[in-house]
Amino acid sequence: MAKKDYKKMATEILTAVGGKENISGMTHCATRLRLNLKDKSIVDDAEVQAVEGVVNVVNKAGQFQILIGTEVPKLYDEFEQLVGGKIETSKSDNSGESVSVVSKVFSAIAGIFSPLLPALAGSGVLRGLLLLLVQVGWVSETSGTYTILNSTSMAVFYFLPVLLAFTSGRRFGASPYISALIGASLLHPDFIGLMGDVGNGATTSFFGMPVVLMNYNSTVVPIILAIWIFSYLYKFLDDYIIESLKLVIVPLISLAIMVPLTVIVIGPLGVYGGELVANVVNYLIETSNILAGIAVGGGWSVLVSLGIHWAVNPIMINNVSTYGYDYIVPFTFACNFAVIGTTLGIALKARNKEIRNFSLTGAFTIALSAIIEPTLFGLLVKNRKLFLAQIIGGAVGGAYLGLMKVTTNAFVFGSVTTLPAFVGDTSGNFLHAIIGLGISLIVSLVIAYFVTSKEEKLA
Known part of the structure; x- marks a missing residue:
C-alpha cells in the first residue's frame, strides 16, 4: 500500500x-x-x-x-x-451565518478532549486488563506489580487537570505551558495537605480571604473554566506588556492571579457544578435506565454523524473519575456493535464484491479501533434501511444494558479490544455486557440481512 x-x-x-x-x-x-x-x-x-x-x-x-x-x-x-499556526478567530462570519453558543461549546469540547483520547482509551483498557488479572488470581493487589500497573492506568485521571489545562490553553489561545502550571498547582502535595483529614469543604485563607478547599485530582470542569478565563487575561497581557518583559511578567502575573482566583472562586463552583450535572445525568439513567439505553444506544450514531457526540464525553469521563464507573459508555458500545452487526448482515447477503469488502473492512476496523465514522458515512447514511437497522440493534441492546445496569470502570471506545472495561466488582456485569452487545449485533445483523438486496451496491 x-x-x-x-x-x-x-x-x-x-x-x-x-x-x-x-x-x-x-x-x-x-x-x-x-x-x-x-x-x-x-x-x-x-x-x-x-x-x-x-x-x-x-x-x-x-x-x-x-x-x-x-x-x-x-x-x-x-x-x-x-x-501558519496561530489563527485569529473572527468575531463575525462573512457568510452571515451566526454560530450558536451550543455550537461553540461543542467545538471547544472537541478541541480540548480529542488530543487526550488515545491516552484515556489506552489507560482504560490497561485498567480493565489489570482488574481481570486480579480477579483470576494472577496478580495480587498487595504486590508491586499491581501498584505499578494501577498507577500507570490511573495517572491520566489523577493528572487530568494538568492535561486538560494544556489542551484548553491551546484551544482558547493561551500559553499551554502556563495553563499546565495552573493545573499542576491544584495537585501539589502541599496544597492537598491543607485539607488535612477533613477533605472537600475544609477551609483556609489567602491574605485574609476565606478559601474553601477541594480535591481537584480527576476533575474536569474547574480547570476548563479556569483556563477559559485565563485566556482573556493572557491575551490582555500579551497585547499590553512590552516584548522585552513578556518572558517574565506574563507568567508571573498569570500565575499570581489565576491560581488564587481558581482555588477561591472558579474551582469550587466548577467542582459542585460538574458533580451536579453528573448527578442529574446519573439520576435520569437510574430512574429510567431502559429508556436511556434505548435513546443512547439507538441514537449515538446520529450524534456521531452530526459530530456533536463530544458534548457527552466529558460527563462519562467525569463519572469514571468521580465514581469509578459510568452507565453511558456501555450504551455507546451497543451502538458500535450494532454497526458491526449491520456490516456483517450486508456482507452475508450482498453479492457485489466491493460492498462486501467495504462492509467486512468496516466490521474489522470497529472491532479493533471502535471508529465507526468511515462505515457510517461510506455505507449506512446513504441507505436509510441499513441506518435504521443499526439504530434498532443499538436501541434493543442498549435497553438490555440499561435494564441490567451495566457499567464500565473506564472511559473507552466500544470495541472488542476494550471489553475488559466491563470487568469490575459487580457480579455478572461482564456477562450482562456480553449479552447486551450480542443482542445489538445479532438484531442489527438479522434486520440488515433482510433489508439488503443481493444486488446491493456501495454507491
Missing part, C-alpha cells in the same frame, strides 16, 4: 476551502479535521470530498467537518504548518 502524502492532501484541502484567509479556527477529533470558516459560501463540498483520502464532508455544529479517519492527526500537523 502506497504511503499517503499528507502534505499534498492538506494543500488540496486548504485550496478547496478557500485558502488560509478563509479559516478562522481549526482543530481535529479522532477522525475529523474541523474547520471554522469565515465564508462557507465559497467552498464547494464536492471539490473537498474529491481530495484523495477524504471520506466525507459534514457541515454541523458551526463547523466544516472533513472526515479523514484515524490518521487525521498526521494531516492536521501538515495543515497547521500550511495555515
